Amino acid sequence: xxxxxxxxxxxxxxxxxxxxxxxxxxxxxxxxxxxxxxxxxxxxxxxxxxxxxxxxxxxxxxxxxxxxxxxxxxxxxxxxxxxxxxxxxxxxxxxxxxxxxxxxxxxxx
Amino acid sequence: xxxxxxxxxxxxxxxxxxxxxxxxxxxxxxxxxxxxxxxxxxxxxxxxxxxxxxxxxxxxxxxxxxxxxxxxxxxxxxxxxxxxxxxxxxxxxxxxxxxxxxxxxxxxx
DNA sequence: ACAGAAGTACGATCGTCGTCAAACTTCGAT
DNA sequence: ATCGAAGTTTGACGACGATCGTACTTCTGT
Numbered sequence: 001x002x003x004x005x006x007x008x009x010x011x012x013x014x015x016x017x018x019x020x021x022x023x024x025x026x027x028x029x030x031x032x033x034x035x036x037x038x039x040x041x042x043x044x045x046x047x048x049x050x051x052x053x054x055x056x057x058x059x060x061x062x063x064x065x066x067x068x069x070x071x072x073x074x075x076x077x078x079x080x081x082x083x084x085x086x087x088x089x090x091x092x093x094x095x096x097x098x099x100x101x102x103x104x105x106x107x108x109x
Numbered sequence: 110x111x112x113x114x115x116x117x118x119x120x121x122x123x124x125x126x127x128x129x130x131x132x133x134x135x136x137x138x139x140x141x142x143x144x145x146x147x148x149x150x151x152x153x154x155x156x157x158x159x160x161x162x163x164x165x166x167x168x169x170x171x172x173x174x175x176x177x178x179x180x181x182x183x184x185x186x187x188x189x190x191x192x193x194x195x196x197x198x199x200x201x202x203x204x205x206x207x208x209x210x211x212x213x214x215x216x217x218x
Numbered sequence: 219a220c221a222g223a224a225g226t227a228c229g230a231t232c233g234t235c236g237t238c239a240a241a242c243t244t245c246g247a248t
Numbered sequence: 249a250t251c252g253a254a255g256t257t258t259g260a261c262g263a264c265g266a267t268c269g270t271a272c273t274t275c276t277g278t
Contacts, residue, residue: 018209022135025131027235056239057238060236075255079254094211099202165267166266186276
């Protein structure tokens with residue numbers, strides 16, 4: 001019954017704020033996290049992401065993403081799982097995640 | 110034939126960079142400029158925007174937007190006109206400007 | 219030619235943010 | 249019960265960026 005077992009606070013869709021979401025997504029590391037989540041299609045533990053920062057920095061990034069509403073976090077054992085809140089983001093800001101997770105297409109000549 | 114008359118450098122669509130575009134759009138003042146341009150549907154002089162910053166700061170913001178490819182700038186007399194590069198942005202990052210300029214819809218109960 | 223309007227260029231300041239290391243907590247497995 | 253794996257917390261540091269005032273440039277109108 002440790003404190004760690006308690007799920008951290010998550011904002012409701014009605015509280016999503018565009019400014020906050022953009023500030024979360026402007027960082028390349030955080031955008032990479034979102035992209036990896038979107039591509040995998042499943043929930044991922046913090047440690048499984050391919051990001052080149054220390055653990056404490058990673059914790060910080062996940063917190064920013066969670067507080068912006070982009071991910072939902074819950075514990076499984078000692079692992080913290082991360083789920084992309086796709087549907088809710090799409091409801092709040094239609095097309096935004098689509099535009100940001102779509103890989104850049106090479107332009108025709 | 111003053112130097113001021115020469116148009117400043119504008120990136121080509123093929124050089125648009127998502128990171129740079131996001132860094133440009135994450136600032137509320139700059140996003141407001143883009144929104145006002147999009148809403149008005151016509152080119153606007155720097156001085157006609159409704160932004161609460163000094164002239165020198167405004168110059169800085171327009172420069173960031175131009176270098177990211179979001180606006181095209183040209184002189185008309187002493188006024189610097191700003192045009193939203195809508196089509197080119199849509200080509201490079203489909204749906205992005207749509208998602209950011211669409212006013213937030215109130216959520217149903 | 220001169221004054222004013224519209225921006226630009228240049229420093230300087232100041233706050234915020236991404237980063238890390240170190241110490242700590244929690245949980246699972248042995 | 250102990251150890252290691254997985255994250256968290258805290259504090260510090262460094263870089264970057266938004267802001268401003270001042271001085272400067274360019275063009276327009278008179």
